[in-house]
Amino acid sequence: MGGNYAHPYLANSKMDIDEMLEYLGISSIEELYSDIPDEIRFKGQLKLPHYQSEFELMEAVKSKLSKNITTREVRSFLGGGVLDIYMPAIQDEILRRTEFYSAYTPYQAEASQGTLQSMFEYQSLICELVSMDVANCSLYDWATGVGEAALMASRITKRTKFVYSAAIAPNREAVLQNYVTGANLELEIVPYDETTGKMDIAKAKVLLDDTVAGIYIENPNFFGIIEDELDEIIEDAHVKGVRVVVGADMNSLALLKPPGEYGADIAIGEGQSIGGGPLNFGGPLLGILAMKYNKKESRQMPGRIVGKTITPNEGEVAYVNTLQTREQHIKRERATSNICTNEALVALSCAIHLTLLGPQGYKESAETMYLSAHHVVKELEKIGVKRVFNSEFFNSFILDLKIPKDKKQEFTQFMLERKIFPGIPHSFDGENYDYIVTTSYLLCEKDLDDFVKAIGEWRK
Amino acid sequence: MYRQAKYDEPLIFELGKKGRRAHLPPRCDFSRDDINIPENMKRITPPDLPELHEGEVMRHYVHLSQMNYCVDTNTYPLGSCTMKYNPKVNETIARSEKMMYLHPNQPVETVQGILEILYELQVSLGELAGLPHTTLQPPAGASGEYTGLALIKAYHYDNSETQRDEIIAPDSSHGTNPASTVLNGQKLIEIKSNEDGRVDMDALKAAVSDRTAGLMLTNPNTLGIFEKDIIEMSNTVRDAGGLLYYDGANFNAIVGKIRPGDMGYDVLHFNLHKTFATPHGGGGPGSAAVCCNDILEPYLPVPTVNHDKDKDYYYFDYDRPKSIGKVHGYYGNIAVALRAYAYIAALGEIGLKNTSDQAVLTANYVMRKMEKIDGLRLSHTSSIPRKHESVLEATPFLRNHDVSGMDIAKMLISRGLHAPTVYFPLIAHEALMMEPTENENKDRLDQYVQILEEEMDKARKDPDYAHHAPKWTSIGRVDDAYAIRNLTLSWKMMKEKQEKQEKQEE
Numbered sequence: 001m002g003g004n005y006a007h008p009y010l011a012n013s014k015m016d017i018d019e020m021l022e023y024l025g026i027s028s029i030e031e032l033y034s035d036i037p038d039e040i041r042f043k044g045q046l047k048l049p050h051y052q053s054e055f056e057l058m059e060a061v062k063s064k065l066s067k068n069i070t071t072r073e074v075r076s077f078l079g080g081g082v083l084d085i086y087m088p089a090i091q092d093e094i095l096r097r098t099e100f101y102s103a104y105t106p107y108q109a110e111a112s113q114g115t116l117q118s119m120f121e122y123q124s125l126i127c128e129l130v131s132m133d134v135a136n137c138s139l140y141d142w143a144t145g146v147g148e149a150a151l152m153a154s155r156i157t158k159r160t161k162f163v164y165s166a167a168i169a170p171n172r173e174a175v176l177q178n179y180v181t182g183a184n185l186e187l188e189i190v191p192y193d194e195t196t197g198k199m200d201i202a203k204a205k206v207l208l209d210d211t212v213a214g215i216y217i218e219n220p221n222f223f224g225i226i227e228d229e230l231d232e233i234i235e236d237a238h239v240k241g242v243r244v245v246v247g248a249d250m251n252s253l254a255l256l257k258p259p260g261e262y263g264a265d266i267a268i269g270e271g272q273s274i275g276g277g278p279l280n281f282g283g284p285l286l287g288i289l290a291m292k293y294n295k296k297e298s299r300q301m302p303g304r305i306v307g308k309t310i311t312p313n314e315g316e317v318a319y320v321n322t323l324q325t326r327e328q329h330i331k332r333e334r335a336t337s338n339i340c341t342n343e344a345l346v347a348l349s350c351a352i353h354l355t356l357l358g359p360q361g362y363k364e365s366a367e368t369m370y371l372s373a374h375h376v377v378k379e380l381e382k383i384g385v386k387r388v389f390n391s392e393f394f395n396s397f398i399l400d401l402k403i404p405k406d407k408k409q410e411f412t413q414f415m416l417e418r419k420i421f422p423g424i425p426h427s428f429d430g431e432n433y434d435y436i437v438t439t440s441y442l443l444c445e446k447d448l449d450d451f452v453k454a455i456g457e458w459r460k
Numbered sequence: 461m462y463r464q465a466k467y468d469e470p471l472i473f474e475l476g477k478k479g480r481r482a483h484l485p486p487r488c489d490f491s492r493d494d495i496n497i498p499e500n501m502k503r504i505t506p507p508d509l510p511e512l513h514e515g516e517v518m519r520h521y522v523h524l525s526q527m528n529y530c531v532d533t534n535t536y537p538l539g540s541c542t543m544k545y546n547p548k549v550n551e552t553i554a555r556s557e558k559m560m561y562l563h564p565n566q567p568v569e570t571v572q573g574i575l576e577i578l579y580e581l582q583v584s585l586g587e588l589a590g591l592p593h594t595t596l597q598p599p600a601g602a603s604g605e606y607t608g609l610a611l612i613k614a615y616h617y618d619n620s621e622t623q624r625d626e627i628i629a630p631d632s633s634h635g636t637n638p639a640s641t642v643l644n645g646q647k648l649i650e651i652k653s654n655e656d657g658r659v660d661m662d663a664l665k666a667a668v669s670d671r672t673a674g675l676m677l678t679n680p681n682t683l684g685i686f687e688k689d690i691i692e693m694s695n696t697v698r699d700a701g702g703l704l705y706y707d708g709a710n711f712n713a714i715v716g717k718i719r720p721g722d723m724g725y726d727v728l729h730f731n732l733h734k735t736f737a738t739p740h741g742g743g744g745p746g747s748a749a750v751c752c753n754d755i756l757e758p759y760l761p762v763p764t765v766n767h768d769k770d771k772d773y774y775y776f777d778y779d780r781p782k783s784i785g786k787v788h789g790y791y792g793n794i795a796v797a798l799r800a801y802a803y804i805a806a807l808g809e810i811g812l813k814n815t816s817d818q819a820v821l822t823a824n825y826v827m828r829k830m831e832k833i834d835g836l837r838l839s840h841t842s843s844i845p846r847k848h849e850s851v852l853e854a855t856p857f858l859r860n861h862d863v864s865g866m867d868i869a870k871m872l873i874s875r876g877l878h879a880p881t882v883y884f885p886l887i888a889h890e891a892l893m894m895e896p897t898e899n900e901n902k903d904r905l906d907q908y909v910q911i912l913e914e915e916m917d918k919a920r921k922d923p924d925y926a927h928h929a930p931k932w933t934s935i936g937r938v939d940d941a942y943a944i945r946n947l948t949l950s951w952k953m954m955k956e957k958q959e960k961q962e963k964q965e966e
Contacts, residue, residue, distance in 0.1 A: 017821060036688065068562055283790055344743025
């Protein structure tokens with residue numbers, strides 16, 4: 001890269017290299033690879049691009065990315081667990097502090113109190129939202145959270161069946177199915193009631209017995225419906241020793257009773273939508289996992305957990321990674337999970353966001369989401385467009401559009417021309433598509449009305 | 461000289477006061493009277509979130525950040541963790557509006573730009589691995605391991621060899637290897653390393669059988685030693701009907717030097733943080749890529765990112781009946797993958813090869829210097845070069861001066877240097893695992909070794925000095941056992957403990 005000059009990402013010049021080689025008593029770096037058998041050495045030329053200057057790199061990436069159309073250019077009614085949010089300027093100002101983002105997992109606590117205290121605060125903030133006692137430092141996303149929760153319920157109860165409500169997002173269901181194959185858990189599905197869209201409580205009760213480790217319920221569920229008749233099934237689960245796992249929309253908890261207050265043992269959810277970060281095309285996200293504290297059962301949690309401690313010499317408050325004997329770097333094949341790297345920076349981001357919102361901002365954001373969705377539904381009803389299920393909802397609902405498979409692409413285009421992402425298509429019969437519509441707090445009344453108008457035009 | 465900032469920083473919950481606020485959410489057009497939540501589902505008690513004004517939030521996090529050591533502070537030679545510099549341009553690129561505001565369920569025609577980047581990254585990684593097919597879905601290295609192992613399992617099931625449930629891995633492997641194996645429902649057969657720190661061939665031969673699903677090999681291994689018998693190992697496993705998994709956690713040592721696919725490996729995972737300099741974030745997010753050959757391709761997670769060359773159109777392929785399913789809710793940690801893409805593009809073919817050269821050179825240089833310090837010795841053998849990292853043992857120092865590897869680590873921290881990884885791998889004693897990376901120049905390495913010598917000198921004269929290190933950090937040595945005995949894991953638990961204590965005092 002210019003004679004004796006190195007690439008900016010490399011620390012040593014030719015002169016440095018020569019000095020080190022001389023110290024090692026060798027004539028080239030190649031000699032350090034001399035123990036690799038010659039027959040497996042790669043001797044061809046890698047088909048990789050030539051190096052670029054920073055300017056060239058920026059321009060090249062910008063040019064490719066310019067082909068995308070964003071949720072800030074098109075009005076987005078997409079949800080499903082992640083949501084377009086606004087990140088205050090101060091939030092990224094903090095996240096760009098290299099002290100946070102270029103640090104490793106805080107193995108040396110004395111030099112890492114910043115990360116550790118902020119993770120303790122993250123855990124605490126999550127516990128406040130879901131009304132639980134202990135949260136871990138994060139999992140990858142909500143979907144892997146469902147898988148980890150199922151495995152945890154199985155370890156706690158030593159049972160091998162896991163039951164879940166059919167009103168679950170298909171991507172989370174797919175990850176759940178994958179995660180439990182290793183442990184050979186048997187999965188059973190509780191159907192939803194076809195008129196209310198809520199979990200069928202009677203059928204759930206039939207499925208629960210003393211072989212079931214846990215039951216997973218989303219609330220609001222994938223159709224956006226508030227599950228408001230859970231008392232009976234949760235009581236039944238507890239009688240039968242079944243752990244109750246609730247997957248909550250974290251924004252909804254500003255208005256809805258938190259899972260810890262209606263009997264959930266484990267709460268999970270997605271932290272992106274409460275400030276974890278931008279959508280980023282679906283990752284990185286933030287898997288939330290929290291539970292009621294129980295001396296024995298909490299030791300079955302996956303992932304890192306930060307605890308409060310002291311320094312023995314000075315008697316000062318300090319924070320450390322604790323309960324580490326659950327983890328893979330110590331317990332290897334007997335660890336509670338294989339997770340090592342988690343989503344710490346996204347958790348920090350989420351903690352900053354919740355702090356910025358405070359109780360008032362958290363509530364106001366959720367109210368705007370709720371009211372925007374309800375405005376859309378009211379206006380749509382005026383032009384004769386209904387929801388599939390007529391139950392109470394938060395900021396998401398499934399719109400009865402029944403668009404035939406062969407018209408779906410046309411509908412997408414039609415909406416795109418009107419600068420609208422209309423929602424997530426969902427088919428009940430495999431032939432026709434309804435749309436799961438979700439409102440953030442980013443769209444104003446006119447945007448919402450444009451959506452209603454566009455749906456009206458389509459139906460003409 | 462080094463002095464880390466020290467604040468008696470209260471928890472964020474202790475800083476607030478009712479009525480302060482730090483941010484105004486977007487304005488709402490509608491009357492709040494129209495909110496109608498079913499009575500039994502209404503939240504009565506709001507969450508106890510802090511109430512601060514914006515400036516106070518900033519101060520809190522500035523204080524916390526100043527109590528954090530990071531790779532831009534100084535040398536951070538954590539072996540096995542690869543703490544290299546995170547190029548700042550990648551942070552800028554990752555914050556492009558055209559990246560941040562993409563919903564994973566958008567129509568595919570509106571995300572052609574990012575799909576093109578992901579596709580090109582897949583191709584580049586496949587080229588480095590010598591394996592033609594790649595998924596970027598695993599959100600971290602351990603998830604990559606799990607995915608790779610799941611492909612192997614699916615292959616054997618598909619070939620009606622369901623009895624093949626054993627994964628063979630050396631005892632020098634990362635803890636995630638056995639944990640991922642178990643998560644995948646396979647059994648781990650751990651084989652011993654020989655006195656040279658390599659896989660014991662006799663032990664391997666004894667371990668293979670018709671139950672062997674595959675070999676999972678980290679190479680170079682966690683001692684930084686290249687498994688030179690790799691061809692014989694591969695043949696042994698292959699002959700027994702097993703598949704070959706190359707754990708690419710240490711790929712940063714061998715970029716452009718060898719290609720596992722060329723030597724018959726079926727599957728490999730990359731940790732994008734370790735080889736391609738994505739930030740570690742104080743614990744995450746990570747991202748992995750899993751590359752495989754044609755026989756494992758049908759089992760890759762759904763969806764794959766494909767390219768229709770005729771139409772020059774990128775798309776997701778969900779029509780994969782043999783797929784293992786999904787390992788992440790969407791397509792993986794895309795913003796991390798974008799950073800890795802930018803890193804590869806900035807360095808190009810020559811630059812990437814140079815990163816391995818310099819990583820290996822600095823590792824050997826610092827190792828040979830440290831080896832000469834009285835009280836330290838190289839683990840296993842001294843006769844062969846290491847690759848990107850090395851493991852020194854402080855056993856003689858502990859024996860002669862009652863000062864442990866951990867004490868040495870803490871003394872280094874007193875001087876503003878990050879310690880090597882301590883007590884890993886488990887097959888070494890009093891291990892200090894050094895991985896300087898290509899980000900450290902010779903001057904920095906000389907300085908590191910000099911300071912290490914100075915501190916060990918002090919410890920020889922006064923072992924208690926070592927036992928009480930570190931000094932000049934925001935806090936002194938912590939009591940790990942106290943945290944477990946008095947488990948306090950949240951503000952809620954803290955409040956409850958305080959209330960209980962106050963009641964007892966009354």
